[in-house]
Amino acid sequence: MQTQYILELIGTGFFAISGALAANDKAQPDWFGAGFIGFITAIGGGSLRDILLGSYPLVWIHDINFVFAIILGVIMASVFFKTLIKLRKAFFFFDTIGIAMFTIVGTEKAMSMGVNPIIAAIMGMFSAVMGGVIRDVLTNEIPVIFKKEIYATACLFGAILYLCLEYLGCERNLNFLVSALLIIIIRIVAVKKNLSIPKFIKERN
Amino acid sequence: MQTQYILELIGTGFFAISGALAANDKAQPDWFGAGFIGFITAIGGGSLRDILLGSYPLVWIHDINFVFAIILGVIMASVFFKTLIKLRKAFFFFDTIGIAMFTIVGTEKAMSMGVNPIIAAIMGMFSAVMGGVIRDVLTNEIPVIFKKEIYATACLFGAILYLCLEYLGCERNLNFLVSALLIIIIRIVAVKKNLSIPKFIKERN
Amino acid sequence: MQTQYILELIGTGFFAISGALAANDKAQPDWFGAGFIGFITAIGGGSLRDILLGSYPLVWIHDINFVFAIILGVIMASVFFKTLIKLRKAFFFFDTIGIAMFTIVGTEKAMSMGVNPIIAAIMGMFSAVMGGVIRDVLTNEIPVIFKKEIYATACLFGAILYLCLEYLGCERNLNFLVSALLIIIIRIVAVKKNLSIPKFIKERN
Numbered sequence: 001m002q003t004q005y006i007l008e009l010i011g012t013g014f015f016a017i018s019g020a021l022a023a024n025d026k027a028q029p030d031w032f033g034a035g036f037i038g039f040i041t042a043i044g045g046g047s048l049r050d051i052l053l054g055s056y057p058l059v060w061i062h063d064i065n066f067v068f069a070i071i072l073g074v075i076m077a078s079v080f081f082k083t084l085i086k087l088r089k090a091f092f093f094f095d096t097i098g099i100a101m102f103t104i105v106g107t108e109k110a111m112s113m114g115v116n117p118i119i120a121a122i123m124g125m126f127s128a129v130m131g132g133v134i135r136d137v138l139t140n141e142i143p144v145i146f147k148k149e150i151y152a153t154a155c156l157f158g159a160i161l162y163l164c165l166e167y168l169g170c171e172r173n174l175n176f177l178v179s180a181l182l183i184i185i186i187r188i189v190a191v192k193k194n195l196s197i198p199k200f201i202k203e204r205n
Numbered sequence: 206m207q208t209q210y211i212l213e214l215i216g217t218g219f220f221a222i223s224g225a226l227a228a229n230d231k232a233q234p235d236w237f238g239a240g241f242i243g244f245i246t247a248i249g250g251g252s253l254r255d256i257l258l259g260s261y262p263l264v265w266i267h268d269i270n271f272v273f274a275i276i277l278g279v280i281m282a283s284v285f286f287k288t289l290i291k292l293r294k295a296f297f298f299f300d301t302i303g304i305a306m307f308t309i310v311g312t313e314k315a316m317s318m319g320v321n322p323i324i325a326a327i328m329g330m331f332s333a334v335m336g337g338v339i340r341d342v343l344t345n346e347i348p349v350i351f352k353k354e355i356y357a358t359a360c361l362f363g364a365i366l367y368l369c370l371e372y373l374g375c376e377r378n379l380n381f382l383v384s385a386l387l388i389i390i391i392r393i394v395a396v397k398k399n400l401s402i403p404k405f406i407k408e409r410n
Numbered sequence: 411m412q413t414q415y416i417l418e419l420i421g422t423g424f425f426a427i428s429g430a431l432a433a434n435d436k437a438q439p440d441w442f443g444a445g446f447i448g449f450i451t452a453i454g455g456g457s458l459r460d461i462l463l464g465s466y467p468l469v470w471i472h473d474i475n476f477v478f479a480i481i482l483g484v485i486m487a488s489v490f491f492k493t494l495i496k497l498r499k500a501f502f503f504f505d506t507i508g509i510a511m512f513t514i515v516g517t518e519k520a521m522s523m524g525v526n527p528i529i530a531a532i533m534g535m536f537s538a539v540m541g542g543v544i545r546d547v548l549t550n551e552i553p554v555i556f557k558k559e560i561y562a563t564a565c566l567f568g569a570i571l572y573l574c575l576e577y578l579g580c581e582r583n584l585n586f587l588v589s590a591l592l593i594i595i596i597r598i599v600a601v602k603k604n605l606s607i608p609k610f611i612k613e614r615n
Contacts, residue, residue, distance in 0.1 A: 023556070029556040030556070031608055032562060032563050033553075036555070036556065051256060051461060051462075052252065052263060052266065053262075054261035056464035057525075058462060061462065061463065061526075061529050064529065067526075067528055115266055116269045118269060138547065138552075140552045142344060142345045145238065146234040146237075146238030146239075146241065146242065146343070152241065198235060198236055199233060199236070256461060258467075259466035259467060259468075321477075323474060324470075324471050338548070342547055346550070347550045348443075348548060350442075350443065350446070351439040351440070351443030351447065401440060402440035402441050402442050404438060404439075404440055404441070
């Protein structure tokens with residue numbers, strides 16, 4: 001669990017970086033605004049999950065290390081901006097690890113509160129994607145997950161796999177790894193092959 | 206109450222349909238995005254009400270049937286898209302029944318938590334309209350309730366009537382029916398006669 | 411505390427006025443829409459703080475006087491619109507007093523729930539600025555705090571000063587006054603001198 005905790009902190013920091021960078025692309029905020037949006041991107045998904053579940057205290061309010069990870073992320077986003085742009089591929093990779101991990105952690109947390117597995121899968125996905133949705137709403141964009149990328153769907157599949165394997169008695173750490181890997185693979189393949197989900201309704205009159 | 210429960214499920218499904226269709230008009234989402242927006246439109250109002258009141262667990266987390274109703278709604282929205290467009294009038298009618306019902310259910314739920322009747326009326330209205338507000342924010346539109354339609358105001362009047370009749374000792378089921386009917390009638394008359402509320406401030410300098 | 415309570419009510423009313431006026435500038439809502447946005451602007455920050463902290467019941471749900479203050483504010487915004495435009499300077503002054511007060515009240519409330527002081531400072535700032543953020547999102551604008559004004563940063567500095575002075579044993583009412591004054595002074599100086607925070611990232615490629 002120690003490893004997982006450290007990975008969660010790193011993942012949170014990466015969320016803050018991606019939030020600050022995305023905000024910069026769209027809204028050209030000042031230092032404070034970028035930090036604010038990075039902060040909300042990083043805490044948004046987990047906070048919404050916990051508020052919907054009524055699970056208090058929220059993780060980042062209970063454990064200040066997550067706030068430090070976020071602050072560090074925002075500072076790094078500004079200082080190493082040019083390097084991060086060049087490292088876009090590495091960045092994409094870490095971001096994908098982040099969402100994979102948050103999905104499974106979120107699913108587990110919901111299950112631990114005794115909800116229906118369908119709800120748990122939804123909560124796992126929410127944990128991973130809602131920070132980005134809030135970020136897009138704040139920067140006045142239509143959330144990217146509604147349109148382009150196989151992103152939230154990958155999370156949903158990973159959460160469902162996790163729940164199935166748990167039901168079948170799979171050992172927890174192995175299950176965590178396998179389910180997170182599924183999310184990572186779907187996402188990478190989707191981006192490499194430029195796959196997308198069909199439009200909801202093709203014919204428009 | 207059995208009848209009411211089934212009506213609530215149907216109403217939730219209709220909210221999901223209207224959310225998915227509205228999302229399609231504006232953001233042209235993929236299948237997943239339409240489902241996501243339909244889901245949030247359907248759960249948004251009730252969830253916000255329960256979060257503001259601190260009433261846990263949220264209805265749809267407690268009772269998975271609401272999630273099934275939403276999934277069914279989204280599928281129907283896609284499969285029967287052309288038919289639904291032709292049935293716009295019937296659709297408007299069911300949508301109006303939905304908001305009427307959710308208003309009264311929301312008002313009742315708030316009252317059962319011992320809040321001031323003014324708060325209860327606001328919560329009733331929130332239950333009915335906030336899903337649509339969140340939907341509009343997600344699709345990057347100024348929420349329609351701020352502008353065109355006598356919609357939220359109708360809900361508010363219905364909630365107030367319900368509270369008055371309850372205060373006067375009116376039987377609950379009769380009260381539910383009469384108050385919901387007031388909302389339905391105001392809304393239908395407003396749309397038929399093209400009524401609207403005066404602008405907040407007419408003179409602009 | 412009696413004085414503070416009355417000031418809080420007045421501050422809430424001013425938030426509602428500023429919300430309704432800002433909404434009118436942007437979305438040209440009807441009467442109901444302006445009231446709705448004014449209402450959400452006034453309750454948004456404090457409600458978000460309490461929901462994040464899990465502090466129930468929310469202030470305005472517990473104490474109906476805040477709802478009356480909001481309704482009064484919205485009515486005044488419409489009736490005295492022209493006068494309020496002329497009194498823009500006085501208005502700015504009262505608005506600044508409002509955010510200063512809400513910051514310190516919010517910080518105190520968070521501290522009373524036993525959170526880390528860093529979290530308390532963030533909560534203090536959220537109390538003051540999040541209503542405006544929600545208002546801007548609802549009217550389809552990029553929140554003003556991300557860009558132009560030294561506004562949220564002033565709140566953050568005030569909250570930090572309050573926490574430092576409290577740690578050093580400063581008497582509560584004096585501390586309240588001094589910390590609020592810091593926020594007011596930073597904000598007024600920033601506007602007078604047209605100060606702003608540097609852009610997050612200057613070079614854009």
